[in-house]
Amino acid sequence: MSLEQTINSQKFDFTGSAKEWFGIWIVNLLLSIITIGIYSAWAKVRAKKYFYNNTHMEGRNFDYHATGGQILKGRLIVIAAIVVFQIIVTLMPILGLILLLGLIVLYPWLLTRALMFNAGMSTYSNVRFRFVGTTTRAFVVFVVYPILCLLTLYTTAPILDRTVKKFSINNHHLGTAAFDMDAPISAFYKAAGVAVLWIVAVFLVGALTMGFSLTALGGAAIEMDNDPNAAVGAIAIFYLVFFIGFIPAAVIYQAMTRNAIYNGTTLDGGHCLTSNVSAPQLFWIAISNLVVVVCTLGLMLPWAQIRIARYLADHTGVVLGSSVDDFIGTQQEEMSALGDAYSDIEGIDLGLPI
Numbered sequence: 001m002s003l004e005q006t007i008n009s010q011k012f013d014f015t016g017s018a019k020e021w022f023g024i025w026i027v028n029l030l031l032s033i034i035t036i037g038i039y040s041a042w043a044k045v046r047a048k049k050y051f052y053n054n055t056h057m058e059g060r061n062f063d064y065h066a067t068g069g070q071i072l073k074g075r076l077i078v079i080a081a082i083v084v085f086q087i088i089v090t091l092m093p094i095l096g097l098i099l100l101l102g103l104i105v106l107y108p109w110l111l112t113r114a115l116m117f118n119a120g121m122s123t124y125s126n127v128r129f130r131f132v133g134t135t136t137r138a139f140v141v142f143v144v145y146p147i148l149c150l151l152t153l154y155t156t157a158p159i160l161d162r163t164v165k166k167f168s169i170n171n172h173h174l175g176t177a178a179f180d181m182d183a184p185i186s187a188f189y190k191a192a193g194v195a196v197l198w199i200v201a202v203f204l205v206g207a208l209t210m211g212f213s214l215t216a217l218g219g220a221a222i223e224m225d226n227d228p229n230a231a232v233g234a235i236a237i238f239y240l241v242f243f244i245g246f247i248p249a250a251v252i253y254q255a256m257t258r259n260a261i262y263n264g265t266t267l268d269g270g271h272c273l274t275s276n277v278s279a280p281q282l283f284w285i286a287i288s289n290l291v292v293v294v295c296t297l298g299l300m301l302p303w304a305q306i307r308i309a310r311y312l313a314d315h316t317g318v319v320l321g322s323s324v325d326d327f328i329g330t331q332q333e334e335m336s337a338l339g340d341a342y343s344d345i346e347g348i349d350l351g352l353p354i
Contacts (some may be wrong), residue, residue, distance in 0.1 A: 006321050008319055009274060009317045009318065009319045009320070010057055010058045010303075010317055010318050010320060010324075011055065011057075011313070011314065011316070011317040012055060012313040012314075012316045012317060013057070013313060014055050014056075014306075014313035014314070015056065016051065016052045016054035016305040016306050016310075017049065017306065018302055018307075019335050021302045021305065022305055023051060024047070024050055025301070025305075026302075028046060028047065029042035029043075030041075030239070038072065041069075041071040041075060042072075043067050043068075043072075044068075044071060045064065045066055045071065046068075048064040049063070051151075051309060052122065055309075057318060057324075058324045060124065060125035060328070062122065062123065062124050063122070063123045063126075064121055064123075065121045065122075066117070066121035066123055066303055070117075070207045072284060074117075082330045085099055089273075092150050099121055100219075104143060105139065107142065107143070108135050108136075108141075108143060109135045111138050112133050112134070114140045115131040115168065115171075116130075116131045116133075117270065118131075119338075121129035126328075127175045127328055127332055127335060128175065128240075129172060129173065129174055130172070130173040130174075130175075130228070131170050131171055131172055131173075131258050132173065133167060133168075133171035133328065137167065138167070141164055141167045145159075145163055145164075146158045146160060146296070157192065158191070159188070160190045161188055162185055162188045165183075165257075166183075167179060168240060169181040170263060174267060174331065175266075175331030175334060176334045177267055177268035177269055177327075177329075177331060178267070179265060179266070180265065181263030181264055181265045182264050182265075182266075183260040183261050183265070186258070187256070187257065187260035187264075190256065191256035191257045192251065194252055194256065195249035195252045195253040196249070198248055198249045199246060199249045200243065202241055202245035202248075203241055203245055205241075206238075206240070207325075228339045232320060237264070247286070247287070251282050251286055253282075254282070255278065258275055258277055259276065259277055260277045261275075262316060263275055267318075269321050269322055269327050270321020270322060271320055271322075271327070273317070273318055273319075274316070274317045275315060275316050275317075276315050277312065277316075282311070285307060285311055289304035289307060290304075292304060295340045
Protein backbone atom coordinates (compact mmCIF):
# COMPACT_ATOMS: atom_id res chain seq x y z
CA MET A 1 0.00 0.00 0.00
CA SER A 2 1.41 3.38 -0.99
CA LEU A 3 1.59 6.34 1.34
CA GLU A 4 -1.03 8.15 -0.74
CA GLN A 5 -3.48 5.27 -0.33
CA THR A 6 -3.36 5.28 3.45
CA ILE A 7 -6.24 7.42 4.70
CA ASN A 8 -4.66 8.78 7.89
CA SER A 9 -1.10 8.87 6.60
CA GLN A 10 0.87 12.10 6.37
CA LYS A 11 3.93 12.26 4.13
CA PHE A 12 7.10 14.06 5.08
CA ASP A 13 7.79 17.09 2.92
CA PHE A 14 11.22 18.43 2.02
CA THR A 15 11.22 22.04 0.79
CA GLY A 16 14.94 22.72 0.32
CA SER A 17 16.27 23.90 -3.05
CA ALA A 18 19.56 23.10 -4.77
CA LYS A 19 20.24 26.80 -5.45
CA GLU A 20 19.73 27.83 -1.84
CA TRP A 21 21.70 24.88 -0.45
CA PHE A 22 24.57 25.50 -2.92
CA GLY A 23 25.10 28.97 -1.43
CA ILE A 24 25.38 27.52 2.08
CA TRP A 25 27.49 24.56 0.94
CA ILE A 26 30.08 26.58 -0.98
CA VAL A 27 30.57 29.00 1.92
CA ASN A 28 30.93 26.06 4.33
CA LEU A 29 33.50 24.45 2.03
CA LEU A 30 35.60 27.58 1.48
CA LEU A 31 35.64 28.59 5.15
CA SER A 32 36.52 25.04 6.21
CA ILE A 33 39.48 25.07 3.79
CA ILE A 34 40.64 28.54 4.83
CA THR A 35 40.48 27.65 8.55
CA ILE A 36 42.17 24.26 8.01
CA GLY A 37 39.04 22.39 9.07
CA ILE A 38 38.19 24.41 12.18
CA TYR A 39 35.07 25.90 10.63
CA SER A 40 33.82 22.41 9.70
CA ALA A 41 32.15 22.22 13.12
CA TRP A 42 30.01 25.25 12.27
CA ALA A 43 29.57 23.93 8.73
CA LYS A 44 28.09 20.72 10.11
CA VAL A 45 25.63 22.69 12.24
CA ARG A 46 24.57 24.88 9.30
CA ALA A 47 24.11 21.80 7.09
CA LYS A 48 22.06 19.85 9.62
CA LYS A 49 20.00 22.91 10.48
CA TYR A 50 19.20 23.55 6.82
CA PHE A 51 18.04 19.99 6.13
CA TYR A 52 16.14 19.76 9.44
CA ASN A 53 14.40 23.12 8.95
CA ASN A 54 13.30 22.15 5.46
CA THR A 55 11.84 18.80 6.50
CA HIS A 56 8.18 19.07 7.49
CA MET A 57 5.43 16.75 8.63
CA GLU A 58 1.89 18.12 8.72
CA GLY A 59 3.15 21.68 8.50
CA ARG A 60 5.61 21.39 11.40
CA ASN A 61 9.36 21.30 10.84
CA PHE A 62 12.38 19.78 12.54
CA ASP A 63 15.23 21.87 13.93
CA TYR A 64 18.80 21.43 15.12
CA HIS A 65 20.03 23.51 18.08
CA ALA A 66 23.70 22.61 18.55
CA THR A 67 26.41 25.25 18.12
CA GLY A 68 29.68 25.00 16.27
CA GLY A 69 31.52 25.71 19.52
CA GLN A 70 29.97 22.68 21.21
CA ILE A 71 30.93 20.35 18.38
CA LEU A 72 34.43 21.84 18.04
CA LYS A 73 35.05 21.35 21.76
CA GLY A 74 34.03 17.71 21.52
CA ARG A 75 36.22 17.16 18.46
CA LEU A 76 39.24 18.75 20.15
CA ILE A 77 38.80 16.41 23.10
CA VAL A 78 38.72 13.39 20.78
CA ILE A 79 41.72 14.64 18.74
CA ALA A 80 43.75 15.35 21.89
CA ALA A 81 43.00 11.84 23.15
CA ILE A 82 44.14 10.32 19.84
CA VAL A 83 47.39 12.34 19.85
CA VAL A 84 48.17 11.32 23.44
CA PHE A 85 47.39 7.70 22.59
CA GLN A 86 49.74 7.75 19.56
CA ILE A 87 52.56 9.23 21.66
CA ILE A 88 52.13 6.60 24.36
CA VAL A 89 52.02 3.77 21.78
CA THR A 90 55.26 5.05 20.25
CA LEU A 91 57.14 5.52 23.53
CA MET A 92 55.59 2.75 25.63
CA PRO A 93 54.07 0.01 23.44
CA ILE A 94 52.97 -2.18 26.36
CA LEU A 95 51.11 0.68 28.02
CA GLY A 96 49.68 1.54 24.63
CA LEU A 97 48.24 -1.98 24.37
CA ILE A 98 46.58 -1.57 27.76
CA LEU A 99 45.14 1.77 26.68
CA LEU A 100 43.86 0.15 23.47
CA LEU A 101 41.90 -2.33 25.55
CA GLY A 102 40.59 0.59 27.58
CA LEU A 103 39.56 2.31 24.34
CA ILE A 104 37.42 -0.70 23.45
CA VAL A 105 35.50 -0.09 26.66
CA LEU A 106 35.43 3.70 26.11
CA TYR A 107 34.12 3.41 22.55
CA PRO A 108 30.53 2.46 23.58
CA TRP A 109 30.50 5.38 26.02
CA LEU A 110 31.53 7.78 23.23
CA LEU A 111 28.81 6.36 21.00
CA THR A 112 26.09 6.84 23.60
CA ARG A 113 27.29 10.39 24.31
CA ALA A 114 27.20 11.20 20.59
CA LEU A 115 23.70 9.75 20.28
CA MET A 116 22.55 11.65 23.37
CA PHE A 117 23.96 14.91 22.05
CA ASN A 118 22.49 14.60 18.56
CA ALA A 119 19.09 13.59 19.93
CA GLY A 120 19.10 16.31 22.58
CA MET A 121 19.94 18.98 20.02
CA SER A 122 17.16 17.89 17.64
CA THR A 123 13.52 18.93 17.88
CA TYR A 124 10.25 18.47 16.05
CA SER A 125 7.86 21.39 16.50
CA ASN A 126 9.92 22.51 19.53
CA VAL A 127 9.64 19.09 21.20
CA ARG A 128 13.10 17.74 21.97
CA PHE A 129 14.27 14.25 21.06
CA ARG A 130 16.03 12.21 23.74
CA PHE A 131 18.33 9.19 23.74
CA VAL A 132 18.29 6.98 26.85
CA GLY A 133 20.54 4.06 25.85
CA THR A 134 23.11 2.84 28.36
CA THR A 135 26.83 2.31 27.88
CA THR A 136 26.53 -1.29 29.09
CA ARG A 137 24.04 -2.16 26.37
CA ALA A 138 26.10 -0.22 23.82
CA PHE A 139 29.12 -2.37 24.74
CA VAL A 140 27.13 -5.53 24.00
CA VAL A 141 25.78 -4.14 20.71
CA PHE A 142 28.92 -2.49 19.33
CA VAL A 143 31.65 -4.74 20.75
CA VAL A 144 30.28 -8.18 21.62
CA TYR A 145 27.96 -8.58 18.64
CA PRO A 146 30.62 -7.59 16.03
CA ILE A 147 33.02 -10.13 17.54
CA LEU A 148 30.36 -12.84 17.33
CA CYS A 149 29.61 -11.76 13.77
CA LEU A 150 33.29 -12.16 12.87
CA LEU A 151 33.45 -15.58 14.52
CA THR A 152 30.44 -16.73 12.48
CA LEU A 153 32.11 -15.55 9.24
CA TYR A 154 29.56 -12.75 8.90
CA THR A 155 26.62 -15.12 8.48
CA THR A 156 25.02 -13.24 11.38
CA ALA A 157 25.63 -9.80 9.83
CA PRO A 158 21.87 -9.20 9.37
CA ILE A 159 21.37 -9.94 13.08
CA LEU A 160 24.11 -7.44 13.94
CA ASP A 161 22.58 -4.78 11.69
CA ARG A 162 19.10 -5.29 13.16
CA THR A 163 20.51 -5.16 16.70
CA VAL A 164 22.31 -1.87 16.01
CA LYS A 165 19.19 -0.32 14.46
CA LYS A 166 17.01 -1.58 17.30
CA PHE A 167 19.37 -0.19 19.94
CA SER A 168 19.38 3.23 18.31
CA ILE A 169 15.66 3.51 17.55
CA ASN A 170 14.23 1.91 20.71
CA ASN A 171 16.27 4.21 22.93
CA HIS A 172 15.08 7.36 21.20
CA HIS A 173 12.15 9.38 22.50
CA LEU A 174 10.27 12.35 21.11
CA GLY A 175 9.58 14.22 24.31
CA THR A 176 8.48 11.45 26.66
CA ALA A 177 7.01 9.28 23.87
CA ALA A 178 9.20 6.28 23.04
CA PHE A 179 9.96 4.80 19.63
CA ASP A 180 9.75 1.05 19.19
CA MET A 181 11.22 -0.84 16.25
CA ASP A 182 10.13 -4.45 15.80
CA ALA A 183 11.13 -5.23 12.22
CA PRO A 184 11.42 -9.01 11.71
CA ILE A 185 14.89 -10.49 11.37
CA SER A 186 13.66 -12.30 8.25
CA ALA A 187 13.45 -8.94 6.45
CA PHE A 188 17.16 -8.33 7.05
CA TYR A 189 18.15 -11.81 5.87
CA LYS A 190 15.90 -11.44 2.83
CA ALA A 191 17.56 -8.12 1.95
CA ALA A 192 21.02 -9.61 2.47
CA GLY A 193 20.08 -12.65 0.37
CA VAL A 194 18.86 -10.52 -2.53
CA ALA A 195 21.99 -8.36 -2.33
CA VAL A 196 24.28 -11.41 -2.32
CA LEU A 197 22.39 -12.98 -5.23
CA TRP A 198 22.88 -9.76 -7.20
CA ILE A 199 26.63 -9.81 -6.51
CA VAL A 200 26.93 -13.49 -7.49
CA ALA A 201 24.93 -12.95 -10.70
CA VAL A 202 27.02 -9.94 -11.70
CA PHE A 203 30.30 -11.77 -11.05
CA LEU A 204 29.13 -14.81 -13.02
CA VAL A 205 28.18 -12.61 -15.97
CA GLY A 206 31.46 -10.74 -15.57
CA ALA A 207 33.48 -13.97 -15.51
CA LEU A 208 31.76 -15.23 -18.64
CA THR A 209 32.27 -11.88 -20.36
CA MET A 210 35.93 -11.84 -19.40
CA GLY A 211 36.35 -15.40 -20.66
CA PHE A 212 34.77 -14.60 -24.01
CA SER A 213 36.86 -11.43 -24.25
CA LEU A 214 40.09 -13.31 -23.62
CA THR A 215 39.13 -15.89 -26.21
CA ALA A 216 38.34 -13.17 -28.74
CA LEU A 217 41.70 -11.55 -28.09
CA GLY A 218 43.54 -14.65 -29.25
CA GLY A 219 43.14 -17.38 -26.67
CA ALA A 220 46.84 -17.87 -26.17
CA ALA A 221 48.06 -17.41 -22.59
CA ILE A 222 51.54 -16.48 -23.75
CA GLU A 223 50.20 -13.74 -25.97
CA MET A 224 48.11 -12.43 -23.08
CA ASP A 225 51.12 -12.30 -20.84
CA ASN A 226 52.97 -10.22 -23.42
CA ASP A 227 50.05 -7.93 -24.20
CA PRO A 228 49.78 -5.06 -21.70
CA ASN A 229 46.54 -3.81 -23.30
CA ALA A 230 44.86 -7.15 -22.66
CA ALA A 231 45.99 -7.06 -19.02
CA VAL A 232 44.65 -3.53 -18.62
CA GLY A 233 41.37 -4.62 -20.21
CA ALA A 234 41.05 -7.56 -17.82
CA ILE A 235 41.66 -5.28 -14.83
CA ALA A 236 39.12 -2.77 -16.14
CA ILE A 237 36.50 -5.51 -16.50
CA PHE A 238 37.19 -6.68 -12.96
CA TYR A 239 36.70 -3.21 -11.49
CA LEU A 240 33.61 -2.66 -13.63
CA VAL A 241 32.11 -5.89 -12.34
CA PHE A 242 33.03 -4.89 -8.78
CA PHE A 243 31.41 -1.47 -9.25
CA ILE A 244 28.24 -2.89 -10.83
CA GLY A 245 28.05 -5.68 -8.26
CA PHE A 246 28.64 -4.13 -4.87
CA ILE A 247 27.16 -0.63 -5.21
CA PRO A 248 23.73 -1.85 -6.39
CA ALA A 249 23.86 -4.59 -3.74
CA ALA A 250 24.38 -1.98 -1.04
CA VAL A 251 21.50 0.13 -2.41
CA ILE A 252 19.23 -2.94 -2.58
CA TYR A 253 20.02 -3.83 1.01
CA GLN A 254 19.55 -0.25 2.21
CA ALA A 255 16.18 0.16 0.46
CA MET A 256 14.75 -3.17 1.63
CA THR A 257 15.90 -2.81 5.24
CA ARG A 258 14.81 0.85 5.36
CA ASN A 259 11.29 -0.13 4.42
CA ALA A 260 11.27 -2.92 7.00
CA ILE A 261 12.66 -0.65 9.73
CA TYR A 262 10.28 2.25 9.12
CA ASN A 263 7.23 0.06 8.58
CA GLY A 264 8.07 -1.77 11.81
CA THR A 265 8.56 1.37 13.93
CA THR A 266 5.89 2.96 16.12
CA LEU A 267 5.78 5.96 18.43
CA ASP A 268 3.76 6.08 21.65
CA GLY A 269 0.31 7.42 20.91
CA GLY A 270 -0.49 5.01 18.10
CA HIS A 271 1.71 6.66 15.45
CA CYS A 272 3.35 4.34 12.89
CA LEU A 273 6.14 5.25 10.49
CA THR A 274 5.91 4.13 6.88
CA SER A 275 8.35 3.83 3.98
CA ASN A 276 7.96 2.62 0.39
CA VAL A 277 11.40 3.31 -1.09
CA SER A 278 12.05 1.48 -4.36
CA ALA A 279 15.45 -0.21 -4.68
CA PRO A 280 15.70 0.28 -8.49
CA GLN A 281 14.67 3.94 -8.21
CA LEU A 282 17.04 4.59 -5.31
CA PHE A 283 19.83 2.92 -7.29
CA TRP A 284 19.12 5.10 -10.32
CA ILE A 285 19.21 8.25 -8.19
CA ALA A 286 22.47 7.17 -6.51
CA ILE A 287 24.23 6.29 -9.78
CA SER A 288 23.00 9.32 -11.73
CA ASN A 289 23.95 11.55 -8.79
CA LEU A 290 27.45 10.03 -8.77
CA VAL A 291 27.91 10.54 -12.53
CA VAL A 292 26.75 14.16 -12.40
CA VAL A 293 28.90 14.98 -9.36
CA VAL A 294 32.02 13.42 -10.90
CA CYS A 295 31.48 15.11 -14.29
CA THR A 296 31.08 18.52 -12.60
CA LEU A 297 34.10 18.00 -10.31
CA GLY A 298 31.87 18.05 -7.24
CA LEU A 299 30.04 21.30 -7.96
CA MET A 300 26.70 19.51 -8.38
CA LEU A 301 26.99 17.77 -5.01
CA PRO A 302 24.42 20.12 -3.39
CA TRP A 303 21.94 19.27 -6.18
CA ALA A 304 22.54 15.55 -5.59
CA GLN A 305 22.05 15.91 -1.83
CA ILE A 306 18.80 17.84 -2.28
CA ARG A 307 17.58 15.28 -4.80
CA ILE A 308 18.09 12.28 -2.50
CA ALA A 309 16.66 14.14 0.51
CA ARG A 310 13.50 15.00 -1.44
CA TYR A 311 13.09 11.43 -2.70
CA LEU A 312 13.42 9.92 0.79
CA ALA A 313 11.00 12.47 2.26
CA ASP A 314 8.45 11.80 -0.50
CA HIS A 315 8.53 8.08 0.30
CA THR A 316 8.37 8.39 4.08
CA GLY A 317 5.32 9.08 6.16
CA VAL A 318 3.47 8.61 9.44
CA VAL A 319 0.15 6.87 10.00
CA LEU A 320 -1.26 9.12 12.73
CA GLY A 321 -2.95 7.59 15.74
CA SER A 322 -4.22 10.95 16.99
CA SER A 323 -4.07 14.67 16.29
CA VAL A 324 -0.54 16.01 15.91
CA ASP A 325 -1.61 19.19 17.71
CA ASP A 326 -2.79 17.19 20.73
CA PHE A 327 0.38 15.06 20.72
CA ILE A 328 2.71 18.07 20.52
CA GLY A 329 0.80 19.97 23.20
CA THR A 330 0.97 17.00 25.57
CA GLN A 331 4.69 16.46 24.97
CA GLN A 332 5.52 20.13 25.49
CA GLU A 333 3.73 20.08 28.85
CA GLU A 334 5.42 16.85 29.96
CA MET A 335 8.87 18.01 28.85
CA SER A 336 8.42 21.32 30.68
CA ALA A 337 7.67 19.40 33.85
CA LEU A 338 10.56 16.99 33.26
CA GLY A 339 13.11 19.74 32.62
CA ASP A 340 16.04 19.83 30.21
CA ALA A 341 18.83 17.44 31.17
CA TYR A 342 20.89 17.80 28.00
CA SER A 343 22.43 21.25 28.28
CA ASP A 344 25.67 19.89 29.77
CA ILE A 345 26.38 17.32 27.05
CA GLU A 346 29.28 18.28 24.81
CA GLY A 347 29.13 17.78 21.06
CA ILE A 348 31.20 14.62 20.77
CA ASP A 349 31.37 14.12 17.03
CA LEU A 350 32.34 10.65 15.79
CA GLY A 351 31.24 11.30 12.23
CA LEU A 352 28.22 9.03 12.66
CA PRO A 353 25.18 9.33 10.39
CA ILE A 354 22.90 10.09 13.33
